[in-house]
Every structure is written in C-alpha cells, then in structure tokens.
Amino acid sequence: MKSSVIGSRVVREDAWGKVFGQTKFPADVNLPGQIYAVVIRSPHPHAKVLGINSEKAMSLEGVVTVLTAKDVPNNSHGVLFRDQPVLAEYVRMVGDPVAVVGAETEEIARAAAKLVVVEYEVLPAVFDPEEAMTPAVLPLHPNLRPTNVLYHMPIRRGNMEEGWAKADIVIEKEYSTQHVDHAFLQPEAVLAYVDERGHMVVQTATQYAHYDRGEIAHALGLRFSQVQVKTLAVGGAFGGREDISLQIIAALMARYTLRPVKMENTREESFYSHSKRHPMKMYYKTGATKDGKLVALEAKIIGDAGAYASWSINVLRKSAVHASGPYVIPNVSIDSYAVFTNNPYAGAMRGFGAAQTVLAYESQMDLLARKIGISPLEIRLRNHFKVGSTTATGQVLTGSVPLDQCLAKIAPYLERGGDSQ
C-alpha cells in the first residue's frame, strides 16, 4: 500500500510558533486588573492546623485577601479519590497548601505570605512504607482505608513449590528506587477569572483539562457548565500535570475577589506542588535451571504512595503486571502494594510503575547469567516472550513480539557484558 502520510515526515503545527517564541504558555497570559496569588505551604509532614492569623499580612498595603480551608465550599479533590484538600486543615505532607494570599503585585503577595502566621499541632510522621504498613501505625486516611495499605495486587501462576524444586540456581536480592521529580521545564502557572457570563475560566497547562474542570466545579460548588478550562502550551508534563496543582486555588481566589488571578510557581514551589515518581522497595527471588531457563519468581513490591492516593493504584498495578519482565516464567507469585506515608505524594510519571521494576528483574537476569556461566544475551534469548508465550497474568501474546529483533540489535553490547567490561 502506498500512502503519502505513512512513512513521511510531518511538521508539527505548533513548531513554528515555538521557534519564534510566539507560543503562549500560562505564565505568558495576563489580564488588566489582575491580582497575584501565593500559597502558604506546611513545613511539617504531619500536623493539625490550629489557627491561621492573617492580620499582619492583611495590614500590608496592596493585600486583597487571605483565604483558608474555611473559605473552600467543598474542600477536596483527587484523581481516584477526593482525598486531597484544596487548603488543608489537616496536613499530611510537607508542602500541603494551608492558605493563599492575593495581592496587587507578586512582590506584595510574596511578602504577605511570609506574614501569615499558622499555628500547627505537629503529629508524629511515618516516612518508611514498610513501617507504615504495620498495624501499630495509625492510618493517614481512615475514611478511605482502615490501614495505610491503599492497594494490594497479588498475581499467582503455576505452583511455587514445583518451581523452586526445579531451580538449580536461585538469586535473592533487594532493590530500591528513589523519589524522582518530573521537573517539567515550565513551572505551574494559572490565570483564573470570572467571565462576562459569570463563568469561571481557568487558563493553565494541564494533561487533564476535563478532570480539572470537574474538580474545580466540585470544590467551588459550581456546575460543570459554569467552569471552562483552557489548556495553553503545556511546557512539559511527563505525568506531573495529571493531578490538580494551583488550578482550584486560583479559581477560588478569583471567585472571592472577582478579579483575574495570576499564579506562577517558582521552581522550588513547583517541587512542593505536584506528584513524584513512586519510590519502590522490591524483594526479588528468581530461580533458573542450570541451562538458563527461568522456573520461578517470587516478588514483593512496596510502592511509597506518599500522603495522597493520586494514581497509586494504577501505578502499583502496572508494577505488578510488569514485575516478571518480558520473560516466560511458569511459576510466579507477585505481591504489589501501594502504601500511604507522610512523604510527598506519588503519582503518574513516564512508565507509570513499569520503570522501577526493570531495575530488579534485569539485574536478576544478569546475576543469574553470571552464576550459570552464560552471557547476559544468552539468558535473555532463552527466556524472552515470543508469539504464543503466556505472561505471568495469563495473557497469551498473539500480536507482534519482536524481542528477538531488539536483542539482535544490542547483542554486541550484551555480549561484552554491558558497560562494565
């Protein structure tokens, strides 16, 4: 089949605007009469807000208002569960927003934010998900889950006893990964205003405009039809713009002041106001025969969801599904968990839970190869998925499975034993 489209290069329509610097990102839009809003965030990972005194901040010339939890009609949002406050009375992580100040200029707003006095009752915090799983630790979201275990995904295939009986070589190791920030190049920015119809218009960079719209409407007590979200040039996201950051807070300020409201995060504020990649602790036990065939895998994966659920269930589900890698293993027992802690909340990020497990299962392959005395390439050739293979979750692969072609391309690298030799 001949086509003028398939196989030919297409110039993306937004490219010219971007090379000339004409493209509008949210930081680039302004309205006459706009005010600036700045968020006051908790320095404590777990605390109750006992009181907020904004008298000093309000006395600063040019300050329009200071809003707190009591000013939010429905104080919750979230992609899977509405477990995240717009402005917190109960703080579950460093960086939880507790108040927002609106002022005539950004300088005044930033100065006023420093004058808002928040009194906290600091509570004991838990940072280790394995500790958070134990029954002795009080749950962070008792309305959602009786313990801090938000999610458990078990995968069982074959018979583990038989699998271990066939294993001539067993490698047992622990792996862990750390928090990662998307650090999309454009920090969060919003322009929110009430238009001539009385509708709330929010211009922002988001991966999820229709969800933002619903959460803004919910939190402010508006109908969907009264909220419009306009996505400007996104400026990088990588999963970090799937949750709400400043959208509701800006809209809240616009609703109270009836002035257009501009918000722009500094890079430091950006780190506090969006999700992170899940740190994972991965316990792996992998067995193979002496001729290099995988026979058994037992894996336990504990993902640190941090303070809020965000996409943790979907992320740790994906970790479980990908835990055996692209390899045929007849006997498998996988348990994947998402656990609440007082760490920054974790959510979507490139790979969505599949990336972390690569470290574990590929390291196991290299260690097995070394112990058996075959090359890293050979052990992969003997075990990789082909058309007709069955995965750990029981899926029979019928489509395109060109792993042999991928391996052929990197064969010289793998035969050398990677970069180390």
Add this chain to the structure above:
Amino acid sequence: MIEINLVVNEKPYTLNVEPSERLIDALRNRLGLLGTKEGCGEGECGACTVIMDGKTVNSCLVLAAQANGSVITTIEGVGNRRSPHPVQKAFVEVGAVQCGFCTPGMVLSAKNLLDRNLKPSETEIGIAMSGNLCRCTGYDKILRAVKIAAEEGAK
C-alpha cells in the same frame, strides 16, 4: 529606580528599573517580550537565555541595571515566518521542538554559536548547547538541527 539605556532587537530603549529587577523581568514585564522563559530562576536550565553583547547569558542571573549600555537579542529578534533563521528552520524540519519551553533559549544558543563559528565540530555544538536543558530529552534532534543549520549556513 535606576535609568538604563539598552538596545533590544535593534531598538533603543530607556527604562526605569528597580535595583533588584532582573533582566528577564524587564524584558517580559516592561517590554512584553514573552518569548524569554523562566524555568528555574537560578541559572540552571537556560530557558531564559538571551544574547547580550555577543554572549549568551541567563537573563534570570543578570540584573536589569547590569544591562545598561548593552545590546541584546531575544527570540523575538531572530527570524520570522517569512524569513526564518536557519536554526529555526532546522529545528522545525528535524523535529527538535517538543514542549517548546526550552526552544527560544536553544535557538539563541545555537544562533550565537553559528554567528561566531560557521563550521562548528560536534564537540563545539555540544559545548555551546550545554547550558540549555530540555526535559523532554529531545537532545539528539536538537544537536542534529544545529548541525544541519551550520551546514546550511556554511553553503
């Protein structure tokens, strides 16, 4: 306030700036040149790159007052749809543009290299672009675009 005189994109300006005002603020807020982007505010990312007296600078690390008497080129002063700069043309054709937030700074760093050196080596291109981060990780195409622009320009 401090009075400064500077030339931006071949136009002379006299501005009254705050002592603490950064060059990026003066360009964006006083001159409306919004193509200069702020990614980090501490000179790490290069999104705010402008050319000042023939050298690329992070405009978030230069005080507006320090730019007194200088000649500055921002992205608005480089090419247009009718006559794009070879760097801009190459970026579009190669696909070196993704989210676009780093693009103005990238284009200026590349242009400034080619203004000085029409036949840069790959190493020289790498060094010239090293102050500009692309979090979409599109570096390969960006470096390729600079190379193509250099070859086009050298013809």
